Amino acid sequence: MRGILQAAAPGFAEDLDRLCEEMRGIQYHWGLRFEHADGDLGLDPETIRIIALHLLRQGVTILEIMTGLELLTTVVSDEDIELIREIALLQGDYGYAATKMLRTCSNPGHSLHWLAVRSSIPDQTTYTDALAALSAEDIEPLLAELNAADRVELIRMMSHRSHTPTWMQGGKQFAVPLALAAKRPELFGPGLSGLTGIVQVRDDLLYGHSAFLEIEQGLRASIARDLLAALQAPERRALVSAALALDPHDSEAIWLHQYIERADDGDGDFPPGLAIRIAVPAPATGQPPRTHLVVDGVPLVTNLFDLGVPDSPSRLLHRKQGLRARAEVHEVWLAEADCTEGCCGVLAAQIRRDEASGQVLWEVKATRSRSEPTPFTFNADEYDAEVARAEEDRSWEWPALQAARLLNQRLRDEPALLDRWDCRNGGVGSWNSDRSLLQLHLWHPEPPNPDRPWLQFKYPVKVLDSITVDNGAIAARVEEILERLRTTDPKLAGQVCGGSQAHAEALGYPWPPPR
Template sequence: MSAQEERSALISRPSLYAHALRLHRAEPDGHLPRRGYPLPEQPERTGALDQAESLVAVRDALVPLLTAPDTERAAAEVHLRLHELSVWDRHIRNAMATVPLVDETAARALGRRLTREGTSTAAVNAGLALLARVGEPEDVPYLRVLGLLRGFTRAVVAVLTALDRPAAALVWLTDRAEGRELRRLVEALAAGDDRAARTRLAEIPLDARATPPGTARRIAEAVGLADLLREEPAGSRVVAQAGRLLSRMTSQRDYLAEILNYGQAVAAYDALIPLAAQLPPTLDHYATLLSLALDLHSGPSALLDWRPGQREMLLEALESLLGTPSWAAVPDREPTDPLARRRAHWIRRTARQPFRRPASSAGLRITVTVRDPADAETVETRILIDGRPLVPEAFGRGPGNCPEYLLDSGRLRATAEPRQVQLAEAYCTEGCCGALYVTICREGGEVVWRDWRCPSPPKAPQPPLRLSEYRFDAAAYDAEVARAEQDTSWSWPARCTARRIAAGLRERPDLLARWDAQQGWIGTDFTDPDTTVVSFTFWPGLAAGRKRKDGPWLQFLWSLPDDGTPPEERATAALRRLATADPKTYAEVRGGSREYAEQLGFPWPQAR
């Protein structure tokens, strides 16, 4: 095929935009496809060049076309050159994101022609990358249609985020939203039916399992949550859903605190909290408002762009509301449902925490925060320096480490010998997306935090973190660490029992070692927080110093359900049993291998 014939073949097919528009118009009742419409057959590409080679090749090929006066001919040339290069679409977008735009008007015109008339994914991606830099509101309707095509959602959302966040959120939700109620909301928004959208919003289940933090943010953006709350009347069901959406965005059970990515967060908080008095005083509503207060007090929400005193006024309003007799009586009831009971107990322990005012916001403050049990009871040690939460500001890929790791171990204590301490780990794991480390050292009358280490994850767009050195008055630092270590007000009975058992084993490691057992994780059961769990690994020969690293081993779990006995008594009894009876006789095998279990004479657990 000649170059002219190849050019004609490339540009004679219907555009991808026209393809998406035709498919959508054929849908009954304006139905929106989940995961997008399939693309028509595309020219074969090998992606033979690596990323660095692709960036250079794409720039060399396309930069001369960005100022061409005849955009029709320039677009045809883009099709042909990208086909000849045979590079991946993501490399095309990366290359076009940094090319110089000498004439933005010409670049915009070319970007529009490529997105509206492009027949290959390579050409359309080049157009999207241009509009990501110079697009205008008139491009939004075309981009929304392109976002219906499989494989274009991420690129289209990136462009729309700069132009029209509600449209970007709607495209994202169209592609990913699951559940009948959420799909109905998406279709009401796409149809421009505000009344139906308000009704559908109130119907969506917004529990932790159904609505990840990222989805909550996209819903809030798509419905224009802050503006919706200002409309008269907002209605208690909408107010309740708004609180749940903001609460979901503050969750740390994700890679980022989505509340910091929500551009209307301050406006939404400012509109919501004065309306909270409309809500009936129920356990769920109390838990939602308390969760918001905790985050405003010491979580990522404290980092939003607040006006002076604005955040404090919102906290005062929540304190005043939750302190009224009807709201204060909510956690005093004893529900029969296990989760509701845990939530009531959590509220009793936590109700005052976000409203305690430190003598000064300067220096170091440490607080242990437990999230609503409906959100899998995340427990984190929050560190505030000069009133600002350190981990979400400096790291942001996971919560602060648990108090057992940072406080019970004494890791935050300062000595003359420098100590490197991990303050937080990425939600996925350190090996995937990193962790935040600091070196703590006492120098005369000061405690110094320095030599920060926060390796960037693979392919991270941001350079390694650069943090300042922090110096604290040593006496004030020691007092704050000691206060945090001694504060058990956040903990519940099963967790208190676990901490006491762990402390006993730190003092007497021989209690396990004598049974050829090596201590593992000690805490509460992930699915039943009212059960204390002691884990250990059985290594034959450990007590005699003859442990074989390549030999058979088994992991055991010993579960101790809460029976109402005070934690100190339960821990004492557990330590006494460890001292007198081999724990392998009453714990359950949970790890290792069936082969190792057979070799060591233990039954392998049945599949659950």
């Protein structure tokens, strides 16, 4: 790569065209990257700019574009901003590479915001992460040019992230736009996407980054009530009803309908002590349900942990002892880092009951932090009642998720059902991104073992999303699945999703797996 690039100097047209032809002729170039860390090209900055810009303007392969971006990194100037942004819209690795350069150019907030509002939610994260990392000084020119609707949209985009930007903490520049948008919901935009934006901003105000804006508690509750009132207005209910009439199984419309019907207009006035609130993010985000722990009106996880989001209720409330307090101390993970626990740790609570004082005591600490644990004290009777109420609430489960829970339990109770097919239960789930699908994962003949070949199978089952969760119908659907598993080898109906060619050949299965 170094030789090919050096041959393009001093940048004559025929040399640059030959460079592109040679790079296009490299086979199996996936993952091949040129980085300046690999060695100095021995070229002057102006020649490097000529080569980089030619690759970016004339390149048609990933290798050409990524190499052009890498070369431009050291010689980028403000005149390149428009080109870099246009390339970033191709998404993928381009967006990440472009972001690094845009942060070194003038007014980085403007460029990153320009990309964020033009990207889909999965790709948006690249730019919102970079926006969140900007200093207050770098973000100020952007905030100065944003109107009220744009500022509220910025809050919505930030709501998907774990870390609260420093420029939002205690910020006054968002309070007025939030209050205005709550009274003028048309600022969120038209259609169902506008309603989704209202929900996301309301939940962020209650449980997320916006809870730490410089907004008096009473005004925070008032804005939350106004946002809910906007959602419940007849014309917005009609939007949701029209979408459901077109498709009764439209998960986004179902999610909106359920939020509108179930949300409590008193949620902003949290009681003293511990309040547990379960929120399901929009299906389009693909994010699982979250268990928000609000202590004296302050969302605990957002306040103490900026590396991950609150854990799901299935793990926090229903795994082992959950949040129930006994005399013996037990540890509960309240939130895990977005990477993994082994990398950046978790926010953990040591929970115990003090019978003598009638209190439940928590000591909360991020495991990779050097700071001292944060203590919390709760009235034991009130604490028990709130935990019991949250445990009994299953309204956050969609049909396929409830079916997955029931099926998982039945398979644990009846291990011989899968043993007969030389399979082991690898877990049953349903994901918010595809709420009409239940996935059973199976290990054959057992979970990964370095001494034996193994494969993983996925066994998908349709369980359509719906507004109402019919417990009887779901139980019957689970029985159908169990009966099928009793009579038919699930490996024949499933698809290989893990293992290797050597293992597949040893176990008598084709590779690559048929689709």
